[in-house]
Amino acid sequence: MISSSPTERPEGCRTALLTFGTVSWQKGSAAQVSSLVDELSRLRPDVIFRLLSHCPEIDEEPGANLGIDVVGPKFAEGASRNRRSAAMMCRRLIGSITRKGRSRLPRGDSLAETYRRADLVIDLSGDSYRDRPGGFALAHHANFLLALRTGTPYVLASQSIGPFWRPNRPLARYFLNRADLVYIRERRTEKILEKLGVRPDRIHRAPDIAFALTPESAAPIWNAEHLDPKRLMRPWIAVSISHLALRLARGAGGNRYLEEMLRTVAHIHRRLGATVLLIPHEINPAFYGTDDRAAAETLYERAGRPTWLQPIRGDYGPSRLKGLIGECEAMVASRMHAGIAALSSGVPTVFAAWSHKYRGLMEEIGLGEFVWDQTDTALSKSVLADLFDRLWTRRASIRGQLLEYTGRARREIDAEIQRIADRIPVSTGARREDDARILEQRRRPRP
Helix, strand or coil, X not given: CCECCCCCCCCCCEEXXXXXXXXXXXXXXXXXXXXXXXXXXXXXCCEEEEEECCCHHHHHHHHHHCCEEEECCCCCCCCCHHHHHHHHHHHHHHHHCCCCXXXXXXXXXXXXXXXXXXXXXXXXXXXXXXXCCCCCHHHHHHHHHHHHHCCCCEEEEEECCCCCCHHHHHHHHHHXXXXXXXXXXXXXXXXXXXXXXXXXXXXXXXXCHHHHCCCXXXXXXXXXXXXXXXXXXXXXXXXXXXXXXXHHCEECCEEHHHXXXXXXXXXXXXXXXXXXXXXXXXXXXXXXXXXXXXXXXXXXXXXXCXXXXXXXXXXXXXXXXXXXXXXXXXXXXXXXXXXXXXXXXXXCEEEEECCHHHHHHXXXXXXXXXXXXXXXXXXXXXXXXXXXXXXXXXXXXXXXXXXXXXXXXXXXXXXXXXXXXXXXXXXXXXXXXXXXXXXXXXXXXXX
């Protein structure tokens, strides 16, 4: 196929096919995939995980470290993100145009065969199942259509969904109503789905699964970046800069997002004497174009390259980045999962937003006031800096609130993972302890 590192399914094991996720370049998606696999494996050690990747050449190694088979088409070298997405969508649509019935699918269609052999499709779109800006819903419709045509049940896991353009709403409603489960992470999405007409029995709201991500030591980051943490002035404030937010804010009158971030980091240092760490959460392969590191360099250059501003330039996994963020006293987050890494570590966080998902997440925690939305043109300048000041003043109580919420979040996530596990048929022909041993042997030790 389309396989980069296929592993035959041991007798008696089941297969979960993960779609619209990555374990490499997009750290938020990688955090969700890693958390899902870890949590679901505890409940169902008989499950084999396969990731249908748009970028298998870079997902293969980190996937193997997580015990995930990475499969995907062999794209032309250097194929762009849009070209890969369009090609995958077309393959799904072609695989869906067959005679009725699971058994009548053409055996030569390797993509359809991958769906056919799965016991459950778990879609991890995050926030891209929406219309522009930020998503292309038709690509997701093609995914669900192929699952339906192969007779493979599907669930959506830990997502912020919509909004959709009016012509697209009937299709979105159709596919969401045929999902076995729609696991969303905030009330604002719930309201969108209710208005769309999605059946209430399909919808389950719980915290983002990345709240369950286990952090790793930040020591390798300090070493690779040639930074001595003992020499960096406290407090440390983490800032995630998003190249997507930067691109969305471009206009004839300048870049509102960049100017607000510049004012805020300068204000933080001036007020607190702080070291500001610019932490990227999207590290694109060269053929995908610019990423968060490029956005951080833009801010760094505009700020005059001061010593108190430290861009993190390497490529690190989400658990490692969470370990670094957890050592900071506060965070300003433009990336959802950079913020979740902070929130789930008890680090007070203010969001620089462009979508409903940010305020929706913070409202779930009871901190909806700590969101600056760059799309709200009525907001005056320096609002983000003002929000940070309020956050800093209340940081002790907010930290306690976050730790209490994270404990509750873990219990709610456990319940959702159990619901997903219940939708995978129980293994036959092999003892559960044998399955656990087989899967453990397949996992590579993490570096």
